[in-house]
């Protein structure tokens with residue numbers, strides 16, 4: 061087991077702790093081997109307990125492209141024509157062109173350190189950068205997956221690795237563009253990649269490996285069906301209906317919209333995560349909710365790229381599940397993702413408390429609970445603070461002015477809407493305290509290494 065990831069034992073005591081059925085008082089949590097061995101509300105602290113005032117479960121981050129952390133802020137200058145997702149993607153392709161596996165490892169380590177500091181405890185890494193600069197396979201076809209796993213080991217974050225199948229440039233199996241050469245695999249290559257990804261992931265304490273057809277643009281219908289068969293109970297993640305151009309291209313190709321086509325042609329169930337699913341008709345929204353698939357919402361990235369807003373109200377009314385992801389990592393902030401998800405709805409629907417699930421309910425608490433349950437399901441784990449689960453816990457500083465004299469759900473509301481990450485004190489991942497005083501224990505080293513990598517990549 062890599063150094064720094066070994067699960068610790070001991071016990072924690074919280075005056076306030078968010079449990080699956082709501083806030084508990086005076087809760088003693090026993091840890092063993094990185095997992096929660098006992099949860100005892102209404103307890104007295106025992107000698108040797110580490111005491112904290114307030115704790116929440118760590119949040120799953122269901123969608124990340126870690127390497128994109130390196131280009132945060134570099135695509136904010138207006139170009140000669142209309143700027144869009146597609147012009148952003150051209151800049152991303154130029155940035156990706158130079159990266160070595162070691163660069164990816166260091167950039168990903170910084171991204172994961174920042175995720176932990178902001179309250180994310182597990183990441184779904186949607187990983188599509190596989191080959192060398194000429195597009196040739198490395199001797200180990202999953203060398204880049206190994207770099208991602210090494211970043212997870214060094215940072216300590218929980219990993220759900222989603223190796224991506226990317227074969228085509230557009231609908232109808234169009235040949236890939238030269239700039240996509242580092243992403244491309246056929247099905248045979250992908251099957252080998254998945255086997256080797258499993259080998260790398262086994263070095264982590266509780267990693268999950270899923271499968272990820274990149275999008276309906278990038279895989280053929282036959283590949284999609286083969287991949288669903290290859291998945292055998294693993295999580296399945298796909299980008300879908302993020303952009304109107306993608307909807308138009310899908311209509312031109314098939315006569316159907318992307319989500320409509322997917323639900324009609326593939327057996328989508330509760331193992332699936334549909335990332336973005338921004339542009340849906342009401343019928344698609346209802347059908348997606350019925351499928352059990354989790355909506356992978358990435359509000360900060362979707363705002364940055366000008367994608368549009370997911371029809372969350374209709375989706376929730378139909379019983380749909382969702383989680384949040386930091387996607388492009390333009391800004392890594394768990395509370396900000398939840399806040400922006402709600403604010404997008406407020407601005408377009410001109411109302412307040414849109415994501416609270418009924419009168420008198422707390423918006424922050426319902427957002428937090430929804431994203432925790434949906435995010436964990438999408439990443440193939442259970443979330444929350446309960447016996448047998450990984451000890452993934454964050455503590456909040458109740459002396460933060462925005463949390464002063466808050467009780468129960470007012471703590472969650474004030475964390476999400478007011479204090480945000482500035483109130484995070486400690487973060488335990490698999491029982492090990494990685495963050496204290498809001499700073500990850502390897503932050504200084506990682507920032508130094510990251511600076512050296514960026515100096516070369518940006519020069």
Ligand SMILES: [Zn+2]
Pocket residue numbers: 123125186299335387388
């Ligand atoms: Zn994405």
